[in-house]
Amino acid sequence: MTGHKKIIIIGGGLSGLTSSILLQKAGYEVTLFEKKRYPFHRVCGEYISNEAWPFLESLGIRLAELKPSQITRLSITSQRGRELLTNLSMGGFGLSRYKLDDQLYQHAQRLGVTFLFEKVIDIQFKNGSFEITSENGIHHSTIAIAAYGKRSNLDQKLKRSFFYNRSPYLGVKYHIKTDLPDNLIRLDNFNGGYSGVCKIEDEKFNLCYLSQTVNLKKHEGISDMEEQVLYKNPFLKHLFKNSEFIYKKPEVINEISFEPKTLIEDHLLFCGDSAGMITPLCGNGMAIAFHSAKILSECIINSTQGNNLNRQAMERDYKERWSNEFTLRLTSGRIIQRLFGSPLLAELAVTAMKNLPALNQIIVKKTHGKVF
Numbered sequence: 001m002t003g004h005k006k007i008i009i010i011g012g013g014l015s016g017l018t019s020s021i022l023l024q025k026a027g028y029e030v031t032l033f034e035k036k037r038y039p040f041h042r043v044c045g046e047y048i049s050n051e052a053w054p055f056l057e058s059l060g061i062r063l064a065e066l067k068p069s070q071i072t073r074l075s076i077t078s079q080r081g082r083e084l085l086t087n088l089s090m091g092g093f094g095l096s097r098y099k100l101d102d103q104l105y106q107h108a109q110r111l112g113v114t115f116l117f118e119k120v121i122d123i124q125f126k127n128g129s130f131e132i133t134s135e136n137g138i139h140h141s142t143i144a145i146a147a148y149g150k151r152s153n154l155d156q157k158l159k160r161s162f163f164y165n166r167s168p169y170l171g172v173k174y175h176i177k178t179d180l181p182d183n184l185i186r187l188d189n190f191n192g193g194y195s196g197v198c199k200i201e202d203e204k205f206n207l208c209y210l211s212q213t214v215n216l217k218k219h220e221g222i223s224d225m226e227e228q229v230l231y232k233n234p235f236l237k238h239l240f241k242n243s244e245f246i247y248k249k250p251e252v253i254n255e256i257s258f259e260p261k262t263l264i265e266d267h268l269l270f271c272g273d274s275a276g277m278i279t280p281l282c283g284n285g286m287a288i289a290f291h292s293a294k295i296l297s298e299c300i301i302n303s304t305q306g307n308n309l310n311r312q313a314m315e316r317d318y319k320e321r322w323s324n325e326f327t328l329r330l331t332s333g334r335i336i337q338r339l340f341g342s343p344l345l346a347e348l349a350v351t352a353m354k355n356l357p358a359l360n361q362i363i364v365k366k367t368h369g370k371v372f
């Protein structure tokens with residue numbers, strides 16, 4: 001195998017696993033570093049826009065066999081107890097990351113991707129190739145993909161500017177058993193955040209919320225914050241009080257940043273959340289992770305001819321295609337997010353969307369992309 005056919009991917013979430021499958025299938029020799037062992041839970045709302053369904057099937061994942069829920073209706077509630085109910089024209093499906101990431105991992109492994117369950121601690125580009133340092137040694141490759149998610153030790157090492165701005169959000173996730181319609185995703189607003197609930201596989205529901213960190217600082221832990229802040233929305237209070245919580249403790253992450261990020265730094269190619277994260281309200285981070293991995297893999301494949309890699313053309317092509325596809329969506333996500341989290345704005349948004357069905361369909365459309 002010649003040098004340029006060796007690719008190292010750092011991070012085995014959706015974008016890393018997808019890139020590994022596409023590139024291994026195209027004849028590259030792929031090594032993927034992941035610091036955790038599959039299967040594992042992640043903080044995520046686990047609602048996937050239907051735009052990703054055909055692509056996942058084309059990768060070789062038999063989605064229907066995993067029995068995801070099919071989601072066709074959206075409800076948005078405000079702290080004062082108003083509710084907007086609408087159809088989701090494209091819709092989506094609910095499936096746990098525990099199951100989805102594990103399926104992709106097993107598929108990649110069958111195709112011959114090498115998995116190293118080690119944390120990467122440094123990445124450097126020297127003399128035309130990458131030197132990747134993990135906990136257990138040093139590895140080399142001509143191409144390296146950074147698919148390590150929204151925030152990692154590596155962002156600090158690489159001195160990425162967003163890392164130094166404090167991010168005001170934390171995310172909390174539960175799996176619960178509850179009594180809600182199977183085809184509904186409900187978004188409940190509260191002061192400083194919003195929560196989503198939807199059905200996933202095996203009669204379970206995902207309950208996941210994003211809150212400003214200040215809410216937690218003002219209260220004594222997660223449950224106290226939930227009682228003092230989230231329960232002010234009667235829909236959320238009812239949900240928390242009338243559900244069976246499957247985990248003893250929630251999954252929690254903090255320092256979530258939606259700021260723009262760089263796509264390529266010193267020839268390192270960023271993909272998925274590490275290239276830019278969409279606000280979860282727009283329900284599309286996972287579809288973007290798959291889609292950006294597809295675009296990046298195509299750019300790499302198209303720029304490799306025989307033994308030659310045209311790195312300049314590959315990078316130019318990736319920047320152009322990524323920007324055409326995602327810049328506007330990420331920007332609208334940030335704007336829509338501002339409507340929520342403030343009780344007054346959320347109240348106004350729910351009222352306006354209730355009274356103007358055309359407006360709510362425009363907003364819903366903005367949160368879903370096209371089949372890719």
Ligand SMILES: Cc1cc2nc3c(=O)[nH]c(=O)nc-3n(C[C@H](O)[C@H](O)[C@H](O)COP(=O)(O)OP(=O)(O)OC[C@H]3O[C@@H](n4cnc5c(N)ncnc54)[C@H](O)[C@@H]3O)c2cc1C
Nearest residue numbers: 011013014015035045046047120148149171272273285286
């Ligand atoms: C609260 C919340 C709710 C969300 N809800 C939804 C939703 O309902 N629908 C939706 O579509 N999207 C949602 N998202 C977004 C979605 O989760 C992400 O967009 C998606 O997971 C991005 O995939 P990724 O592969 O880029 O990163 P990730 O899935 O985060 O994977 C990154 C991987 O890199 C590994 N890693 C990190 N650093 C290192 C290192 N140094 N060495 C080795 N491995 C490393 C990590 O362990 C991880 O496995 C939500 C996000 C949040 C925060």
